[in-house]
Amino acid sequence: MNKGLLSVTPAFIKVWRRNAQVFITLWKFNIFPSLAEPLLFIFVFGLGLGSYIESMEGVPYIEFVAAGIIGTAAIMQATFECTYGSYFRMKMQNTFEGIISTPISAQEVSLAEITWGATRGLVNALLVLVVLLLMGVLHRWQAALVPVIMFAAAFNFAAIGVFVTSRVAQMEYFHFYFAGFILPAQFLSGTFFPIERFPDAVQAVAWVIPLSSFVDISRSLMLGRHDIYLLPEAAWALASTLIFAELAVRGMHRRLVE
Amino acid sequence: MISARSARTHDSIASSDKRHIDMIVEARSLTKRYGDLTAVDAIDFGFEAGRCYGFVGPNGAGKTTTMKMVYCIARPTAGTLKVFGLDVCEQPREIKAGLGVVPQENNLDPDLSTCQNLIVYARYFGIRHEDAAGKCDELLGFMHLMEKARAPIAALSGGMKRRLVLARALLNDPRLLILDEPTTGLDPQVRHLIWDKLLELKERGITLLLTTHYMEEAQKLCDEVLIMNEGRKVDGGSPGSLIRKNVPAQVLELRVDLAAAGEAVARFPGMEHQRSGQNLYFYSRDAAEFDEIISAYPGAERLIRPASLEDVFLKLTGMEIR
Numbered sequence: 001m002n003k004g005l006l007s008v009t010p011a012f013i014k015v016w017r018r019n020a021q022v023f024i025t026l027w028k029f030n031i032f033p034s035l036a037e038p039l040l041f042i043f044v045f046g047l048g049l050g051s052y053i054e055s056m057e058g059v060p061y062i063e064f065v066a067a068g069i070i071g072t073a074a075i076m077q078a079t080f081e082c083t084y085g086s087y088f089r090m091k092m093q094n095t096f097e098g099i100i101s102t103p104i105s106a107q108e109v110s111l112a113e114i115t116w117g118a119t120r121g122l123v124n125a126l127l128v129l130v131v132l133l134l135m136g137v138l139h140r141w142q143a144a145l146v147p148v149i150m151f152a153a154a155f156n157f158a159a160i161g162v163f164v165t166s167r168v169a170q171m172e173y174f175h176f177y178f179a180g181f182i183l184p185a186q187f188l189s190g191t192f193f194p195i196e197r198f199p200d201a202v203q204a205v206a207w208v209i210p211l212s213s214f215v216d217i218s219r220s221l222m223l224g225r226h227d228i229y230l231l232p233e234a235a236w237a238l239a240s241t242l243i244f245a246e247l248a249v250r251g252m253h254r255r256l257v258e
Numbered sequence: 259m260i261s262a263r264s265a266r267t268h269d270s271i272a273s274s275d276k277r278h279i280d281m282i283v284e285a286r287s288l289t290k291r292y293g294d295l296t297a298v299d300a301i302d303f304g305f306e307a308g309r310c311y312g313f314v315g316p317n318g319a320g321k322t323t324t325m326k327m328v329y330c331i332a333r334p335t336a337g338t339l340k341v342f343g344l345d346v347c348e349q350p351r352e353i354k355a356g357l358g359v360v361p362q363e364n365n366l367d368p369d370l371s372t373c374q375n376l377i378v379y380a381r382y383f384g385i386r387h388e389d390a391a392g393k394c395d396e397l398l399g400f401m402h403l404m405e406k407a408r409a410p411i412a413a414l415s416g417g418m419k420r421r422l423v424l425a426r427a428l429l430n431d432p433r434l435l436i437l438d439e440p441t442t443g444l445d446p447q448v449r450h451l452i453w454d455k456l457l458e459l460k461e462r463g464i465t466l467l468l469t470t471h472y473m474e475e476a477q478k479l480c481d482e483v484l485i486m487n488e489g490r491k492v493d494g495g496s497p498g499s500l501i502r503k504n505v506p507a508q509v510l511e512l513r514v515d516l517a518a519a520g521e522a523v524a525r526f527p528g529m530e531h532q533r534s535g536q537n538l539y540f541y542s543r544d545a546a547e548f549d550e551i552i553s554a555y556p557g558a559e560r561l562i563r564p565a566s567l568e569d570v571f572l573k574l575t576g577m578e579i580r
């Protein structure tokens with residue numbers, strides 16, 4: 001019997017719906033706080049810092065940084081949801097134990113959590129995109145494809161989050177995860193300036209962080225660029241997503257069905 | 259015992275096979291280890307449809323672990339375990355579809371209301387929304403929770419939460435209902451209500467599998483009781499047969515002062531006894547045999563009563579605390 005992603009049936013959507021139902025009843029508490037950071041980033045980096053930077057890679061700084069701000073908004077939300085959020089549901093509320101006592105499997109719970117984290121990331125990315133649209137930062141129709149990329153980015157980080165959650169013995173370990181991986185990812189992934197500005201060694205590390213690829217692809221869409229580098233980036237984005245999703249699903253099964 | 263329905267269904271199968279098919283749960287050398295600790299140690303059991311089975315044993319005996327293996331959220335380390343004739347490692351999804359589970363710790367969804375808890379849980383079983391709504395009303399009525407339908411979980415008392423977990427376990431019309439300490443910490447009213455409901459479910463043909471620390475509960479509900487200690491099965495059988503087999507019919511309870519307690523035990527070496535601090539328990543087939551002891555301690559508090567499952571439990575698992 002397959003213990004990974006291949007064992008998952010569409011039943012996982014039922015668990016996604018559970019999370020969505022809870023989210024909708026508490027939407028005011030969920031939406032507004034998670035918008036604070038991206039709006040602050042637009043203000044501080046885009047408008048504040050941006051007024052000192054003539055242009056970056058040939059475009060106004062706010063247009064360059066837009067992809068980074070959206071990407072950060074998406075992955076941060078997905079990460080919170082699938083670390084603290086998932087852990088809370090798993091350990092404090094025993095919600096997962098209740099669910100896997102029904103025909104739903106641990107793998108399906110994990111994929112539902114990942115998909116839900118990705119959904120929250122997408123919701124955030126969409127809201128930021130609307131703000132940027134209203135600010136007149138977006139000029140090309142290709143920007144309409146950015147939400148797809150952002151869903152994928154959020155899915156990727158949600159998967160990493162659930163994988164980490166399946167491994168931590170207590171919630172405090174997430175502090176290390178945020179300090180050691182999420183914070184660097186937020187700033188090293190070509191979000192606020194091009195990765196090429198880093199020394200070679202740092203560049204290599206930066207490109208391994210999946211967010212770099214997602215941001216670069218989104219930026220290319222928004223700025224209407226085509227580049228052969230987008231292909232390996234897309235390949236790594238996809239491959240890392242699959243790898244982490246598989247690891248997360250297996251890790252969670254091992255944890256929940258001891 | 260073969261029910262009429264399954265006997266018809268399996269007419270062509272040899273009678274020994276019939277018996278096998280009718281086994282709802284069957285364990286062979288079932289073992290569960292957590293690292294160095296053996297929580298369940300090579301136990302065997304077989305449960306027939308439509309009856310009530312109880313697991314009793316001191317804290318840490320391995321009851322919950324055994325239940326969890328039956329409802330497929332803990333994997334056996336060794337041995338085999340079949341539920342509805344299916345292997346728990348191979349077909350957990352099919353097994354869980356036919357189970358109702360009341361875990362030791364309530365795991366209601368605190369983010370949802372009473373009724374939403376049932377509706378959302380019904381969805382996990384693939385029950386259509388229209389059916390779930392009707393089922394929700396029916397079960398809240400069955401468990402006397404109707405007036406709390408819209409309340410958040412935090413607004414329910416311990417007894418109400420327990421009844422809701424039981425209602426939730428019945429959503430999918432389970433063939434086998436697993437109850438891990440269903441009445442621990444509940445007041446007598448709720449306990450009697452739950453007993454009544456469980457017996458009603460048994461009459462409807464549902465197989466019950468429960469754990470309990472209340473011997474009265476085991477005696478009242480269970481056709482068969484399995485006594486566990488330190489992961490092993492110590493004894494098993496109907497409550498009556500366990501009592502007959504393990505302890506004489508009459509018990510004298512005597513409370514003497516501490517100095518006298520040790521001496522009293524030594525003075526009547528012929529009689530079976532147990533001691534817990536100042537409390538002495540003497541066992542005999544004939545209550546008249548207690549006369550000599552009673553006259554030796556005229557001032558002591560005493561009680562003569564028939565032997566119960568509790569006496570068997572204490573005898574087989576010892577008086578000391580885990």
Ligand SMILES: Nc1ncnc2c1ncn2[C@@H]1O[C@H](COP(=O)(O)OP(=O)(O)OP(=O)(O)O)[C@@H](O)[C@H]1O
Pocket residue numbers: 258292295296297315316317318319320321322323324362
């Ligand atoms: N997940 C786990 N990891 C490690 N050890 C465990 C785990 N679950 C149970 N144990 C150990 O297995 C043994 C049996 O535990 P179990 O919960 O099955 O006992 P129990 O009979 O249900 O006890 P109680 O009456 O207190 O509920 C105990 O020693 C317990 O510490």
Ligand SMILES: [Mg+2]
Pocket residue numbers: 321322323362438
């Ligand atoms: Mg227990």
